[in-house]
Amino acid sequence: MDDTFKFAEWFRGSAPYIDAHRGRTFVVLVEGEALREDHREPLIQDLALLHTLGVRLVMVFGVRAQACAALAEAGIDPRRLQGREVLDDDAMTVIEAEANRLRLALEARFSVGLPNSPMHGLEITAVSGNLVMAKPLGVREGVDFSRSGEVRRVRADAIRRLLDQRALVIVPPLGHSSTGEVFDLDAADVARCVAVELRADKLILLGQAHGLSDAQGELKRQLTPQEAEAVHFDRVAQPELARQLDAACAAARQGVARTHLLSWRDRDALLGELFTRDGVGTMITHERYEQLRPARLEDIGGMLELMLPLEEKGVLIPRSRERLEQQIDDYRVIVRDGMVIGCIALHRFDEARMGELACAVVHQDYRGGERGDLLLRAVEDEARRRGYQALFALTTHTSHWFLERGFRLGAPKELPDTRRVVYNVARNSKVLIKALD
Known part of the structure; x- marks a missing residue:
């Protein structure tokens, strides 16, 4: 009973x-x-x-x-x-x-x-x-x-x-x-x-x-x-x-x-x-609240912390605080509750009408959703507003990600002249290029 x-x-x-x-x-x-x-x-x-x-x-x-x-x-x-x-x-x-x-x-x-x-x-x-x-x-x-x-x-x-x-x-x-x-x-x-x-x-x-x-x-x-x-x-x-x-x-x-x-x-x-x-x-x-916006100087500490694990693995080339300060206008960040969880850069090559997509990073705890695509779309939209004809990216680890999103394998000779002369042959990065319509 x-x-x-x-x-x-x-x-x-x-x-x-x-x-x-x-x-x-x-x-x-x-x-x-x-x-x-x-x-x-x-x-x-x-x-x-x-x-x-x-x-x-x-x-x-x-x-x-x-x-x-x-x-x-x-x-x-x-x-x-x-x-x-x-x-x-x-x-x-x-x-x-x-x-x-x-x-x-x-x-x-x-x-x-x-x-x-x-x-x-x-x-x-x-x-x-x-x-x-x-x-x-x-x-x-x-x-x-x-x-x-x-x-x-x-x-x-x-x-x-x-x-x-x-x-x-x-x-x-x-x-x-x-x-x-x-x-x-x-x-x-x-x-x-x-x-x-x-x-x-x-x-x-x-x-x-x-x-x-x-x-x-x-x-x-x-x-x-x-x-x-x-x-x-x-x-x-x-x-x-x-x-x-x-x-x-x-x-x-x-x-x-x-x-x-x-x-x-x-x-x-x-x-x-x-x-x-x-x-x-x-x-x-779970928790909520995040936004995609242009990077600010006060974001640099969070950006450095975000990039550090990938720099240690050799995925990213190390960037100094001074360099980020000088190029801060090139960056977009995703911020969640005050924490930088994603960033991306569009470096400008106006003379070649091309832009370099660089430093695309999403915090390891926030991967698997749509944040990477959100960052990519932000860079593509900015590049189109500037009248660029193409984007290019250099990578040693993530070529599949770019190929899946419409990039094609290129060669160093296709880079803008000012970027080609500083291409690191020893790093042997793959060149990915995407035409912008």
């Missing part, structure tokens, strides 16, 4: 949440370790339950645990740099096999409808596909990352159509390029990008940690991105939590209303977080 009473009370208390979640879009990341055969079944059953309750569900899965074991068995030990593996074709073959094996296993488990299972009578259509487009990480610190990549674009409209058809969408940590290659992606970043592009109501990240805790070990229930980033923990000892926290904070800043950090080790974490008043993990809520 007592157990029946407790269940009835819980069910009554969960009713408002069931109604509130119906028709909402949730993106759920499940790390690979949580999907080992010996303990993945309860989690799959809970995801199936969410689907039957009317949640529009996208499941992003990790494959790190499975891939590491398979690579070791194959005698492959990829080099690790800047938090990512340097993957050649042999390593990628192993990872693709593990990702496909796990994807098929998930589709099979979502199809279970045996009379003695919690999914009896359910008919779930689980669908995957080439839903994430990727680009190579490129050359970093002189090292070619080869088949390690990052998200270029999420095919959000295709995912929405599948959700409209009541499908449960499964997204692996792999991305396809416009040249037909497959790249290894960070699963947490995939989940973030999918959630942002879908304008998801929730991004739920299931890892080993129960959430964020303070120095006394007390779980922090609700935080802003700034508060979450101020919580100290050993990022080296807990790399998974570090990746998930970065993704959660970035997603919150990019418009995802609620992001949640939960532990798959807690059998009831997913349902407990979604259908109880207090929840069981850490929730991070």
Whole structure:
């Protein structure tokens, strides 16, 4: 009787949440370790339950645990740099096999409808596909990352159509390029990008940690991105939590209303977080207010801070404060709550009727949305107002981004004379050119 009473009370208390979640879009990341055969079944059953309750569900899965074991068995030990593996074709073959094996296993488990299972009578259509487009990480610190990549674009409209058809969408940590290659992606970043592009109501990240805790070990229930980033923990000892926290904070800043950090080790974490008043993990809520405007002298400190990580990686050429002060009229910035989160420059070559697009940077926590395109449009509009016929850019890392936006590969000889004479041959930057109509 007592157990029946407790269940009835819980069910009554969960009713408002069931109604509130119906028709909402949730993106759920499940790390690979949580999907080992010996303990993945309860989690799959809970995801199936969410689907039957009317949640529009996208499941992003990790494959790190499975891939590491398979690579070791194959005698492959990829080099690790800047938090990512340097993957050649042999390593990628192993990872693709593990990702496909796990994807098929998930589709099979979502199809279970045996009379003695919690999914009896359910008919779930689980669908995957080439839903994430990727680009190579490129050359970093002189090292070619080869088949390690990052998200270029999420095919959000295709995912929405599948959700409209009541499908449960499964997204692996792999991305396809416009040249037909497959790249290894960070699963947490995939989940973030999918959630942002879908304008998801929730991004739920299931890892080993129960959430964020303070120095006394007390779980922090609700935080802003700034508060979450101020919580100290050993990022080296807990790399998974570090990746998930970065993704959660970035997603919150990019418009995802609620992001949640939960532990798959807690059998009831997913349902407990979604259908109880207090929840069981850490929730991070988004903030608002930002604007694109011409840069001011008081922005220079924030611009230098924004550029520094890319300068240290060799993506950007270092710029001094004095140089920025002299060229401040060339810059546009995106400012959010007083913080510079994006910038771009249009350096003028009036005699050639060309402009150089330079220093296009978006803070790492705010990437994946439309801010890069917003900055590009601002520069293009300014160039057209000045009567320029073309824009050019020099890059060592982001040529795919420019090519995707109508630029073509050029040569140093096509640069304006005054720019060509200072072209750094040793840096060997690619020249990208876009005609302006």
